[in-house]
Amino acid sequence: MHVRLFKPSVGQEELDAIADVFDRAWLGLGPKVAAFEQAWAEYVDAPAALGVNSATAALHLAVTALDLPPGSKVLVPSMTFVASALSALYNGLDVVFVDCDPETLQMDLDDLERRITPETRAVVAVHFGGYPVDMPRLMEIAGRRGLKVIEDCAHCAGGRLDGRALGTWGDLGCFSFEEKKCMTTGDGGMLVARDPALVERVRPNRWLGIDKDTWKRQTGYTAEGADDARHWHYEVAEAGYKYNMNDLAAAIGLVQLKKxxxxxxxxxxxxxxxxxxxxxxxxxxxxxxxxxxxxxxxxxxxxxxxxxxxxxxxxxxxxxxxxxxxxxxxxxxxxxxxxxxxxxxxxxxxxxxxxxxxxxxxxxxxxxxxxxxxxxxxxxxxxxx
Incomplete structure (x- = not known):
């Protein structure tokens, strides 16, 4: 008997969703992404969500949204995928590794407290394997020590702790929809935040720093009564990244979310x-x-x-x-x-x-x-x- 390690659970419903996107002939960043963002925000009960092309992108933008000063230190568990730590390096910040609890393999919160210095500004809390970090205690430590908390939820989409969705305990939550994860969009990720301003802070960053994406420009042009000949106009105020989710992925995500x-x-x-x-x-x-x-x-x-x-x-x-x-x-x-x-x-x-x-x-x-x-x-x- 052959037994695979992982296998995405996809079928006719996902194929039908893709066919619908093909029929509409808008495959890039568009209305399906917006619908998936809204559906995900409602699912985890978060005020704002941003669809991106990977959890790595979500983590990068989560640290970016915090706008931490140069020289800041970010606490990251050593028992995790490399993206958890790269999120700090991408932003020019220093990583401080935290050991794991020998039984749960989650970050050891006693060790975390010992590693906090005046330069420590944030924590990336990884719910390793899907088992949750002790978020009530972590949030108490963070509040007392003035730290921001990013939840890396790559392993636990749909998981809850004390009835509350993982990813909504901290300041920001990052989810993975990579092929092997709890649900998939092929590749993809989602960023959520308790403060919508944090999501809006990095929304242009997922689309090269452009202040108005192609779908918004298109809908502005085709809206009833629109006669603005400068519908195409956009501006770039900062260096961004090509991190956007596309409608093909989002269409799959909308089906997978129901499952x-x-x-x-x-x-x-x-x-x-x-x-x-x-x-x-x-x-x-x-x-x-x-x-x-x-x-x-x-x-x-x-x-x-x-x-x-x-x-x-x-x-x-x-x-x-x-x-x-x-x-x-x-x-x-x-x-x-x-x-x-x-x-x-x-x-x-x-x-x-x-x-x-x-x-x-x-x-x-x-x-x-x-x-x-x-x-x-x-x-x-x-x-x-």
């Missing part, structure tokens, strides 16, 4: 089955303290095994045609951040135990059982020879 609760619920059911299968397997334990019924939205399911056995287990699963990965090697171990090596010892130790296993909404119960059986066969509990 998101069901897809997240299916992942929760699959995780529950995984947990049952692992319950009596010595030497193997879940990667995160998964709570399938807590309203969280999980992107990955993984396990921890003895560090010396991890690669052997991965090889055995590969031989059984089960795809795996490791999320992530801590950022402090990458050449770009070599100066920070050793700064986060818990993350730099634990990642050697981590294996990401298949998880996607169209996965069958039989496939979960097959993966669990393959893990048992791997003898993951055996001590290294």
């Amino acid at each position: 998101l609760p069901a897809m997240n619920a299916r992942r929760g059911a699959l995780i529950a089955r995984y947990l049952d299968g692992l319950a009596d397997m010595p030497g193997v334990r879940p990667l995160l303290p998964y709570q399938p019924d807590a309203g969280h939205a999980y992107w990955i399911f993984g396990v921890r095994v003895e560090a010396g056995r991890r690669d052997d287990v991965i090889r055995h699963l590969k031989a059984r045609d089960v795809a795996t990965s490791v999320h992530y090697m801590p950022l402090t171990l990458h050449p770009l951040f070599a100066a920070h090596a050793g700064a986060t010892p818990v993350a730099e130790s634990l990642w050697h135990e981590m294996i990401t296993l298949p998880l996607f909404p169209d996965m069958t119960d039989e496939q979960v059982d097959y993966v669990v059986d393959a893990l048992k066969e791997a003898g993951a509990a055996r001590a290294p020879v």
Whole structure:
């Protein structure tokens, strides 16, 4: 049996939505993007949303929106994808890495407090794997220490904590709709903010700094009674980026958003089955303290095994045609951040135990059982020879 690691759940509804965009013959930044932005803002109960071409773009613009002074330091967990840290570097700011909690793998808030200095201005809080950071405590720390909070929600679209959507606790929230995430637009992302002014601050930045995008110029020209011969006019006041979402992606997103609760619920059911299968397997334990019924939205399911056995287990699963990965090697171990090596010892130790296993909404119960059986066969509990 072949079991993929990730697989987007798309079908005829998405094809019909794309066909509709083709029929209208407006494929770029247009009315579908505006509709998706409004639908997403309503879904997470945020006052403003901005559709972009990736969560990386959303993170970059989120830091840009804060307009932090030169020399500012931004706290980022080392156990995350590189985009979380690049958001600070893109803005010419300094990254300070925070270690992870050994049980949840989320940023260790005690370690975070120890790393705050007078130059610290912001925190990028990553809901790693979909398990939420302790946002009530983080927001208390941020309020007390004068920090802005950006939530990196690339792993948890649709997730909630204490009934409140993740991405709306902090000042800004950034979501990913990349092919493998909780929902997809092929590639894409969304930025939301509690203060609409923060979104408006960077709206031109997603379109090369242009103050009026092509769709707005077109609708101004075609509106009933419009007779302005200068409908084409626009101005560029600052250097922006080609970060816009397009109508093809947004059309897919509008369909996927309707499916998101069901897809997240299916992942929760699959995780529950995984947990049952692992319950009596010595030497193997879940990667995160998964709570399938807590309203969280999980992107990955993984396990921890003895560090010396991890690669052997991965090889055995590969031989059984089960795809795996490791999320992530801590950022402090990458050449770009070599100066920070050793700064986060818990993350730099634990990642050697981590294996990401298949998880996607169209996965069958039989496939979960097959993966669990393959893990048992791997003898993951055996001590290294």
